Amino acid sequence: MKNFILASASPRRSAILSQIKIPFRVEPSKFEEVAGDLEPEDRPQKFAEGKALDVSKKFPEEYVLGYDTLVYLDGDALGKPKDKADAVAMLKYLNGKRHKVISGVAIARGGKVISSARVVTDVVFRHVTDAFIENYVESGESLDKAGAYAIQGLGASLVKSIHGCYYNVVGLPVAKTLDLIDRLGDENV
């Protein structure tokens, strides 16, 4: 089994990678996410590539995994909320609706992207009251999560159903990551 670097400061991504027994160490990237002309749907894959590349330049001999996650509804990309008021606004916007959680995954080595992909999961929210949303945001769980909720935490109470990869919502699409790792044997780096 190859050893990987996880180019992420997210404790959730570390926990999931440990859960599936991928050997890795953490080296968070300093990649700056600039949306520029990118369509919202394309951002997670491009940003995942940017994070993996940034770390790969420092450790060119090693395989580096990068990830990025956003919530997408009606042309709007929701990243992490700026503050509690922003979190409340995001959750009111998502309330009772179906949205997409899009994660990008990328593997880099030798300062080059070897492979990357985008994974989309549909999430349907229950309809809840404004007071429910405000109480949820007071829990503090929202602030470091795309779309201002955590399906793996108290945020489960906002979710009616999901269609697609659960781990993709939490920020690390397991099946796609393993597919890309399996294909590494074929690359000629």
Ligand SMILES: Cc1cn([C@H]2C[C@H](O)[C@@H](COP(=O)(O)OP(=O)(O)OP(=O)(O)O)O2)c(=O)[nH]c1=O
């Ligand atoms: C929707 C949702 C998002 N999230 C998280 C996953 C991501 O960590 C975060 C989105 O932020 P990202 O910008 O994707 O990543 P990050 O800043 O946490 O970590 P790094 O760039 O160092 O890899 O939202 C959940 O944990 N649960 C959820 O239900």
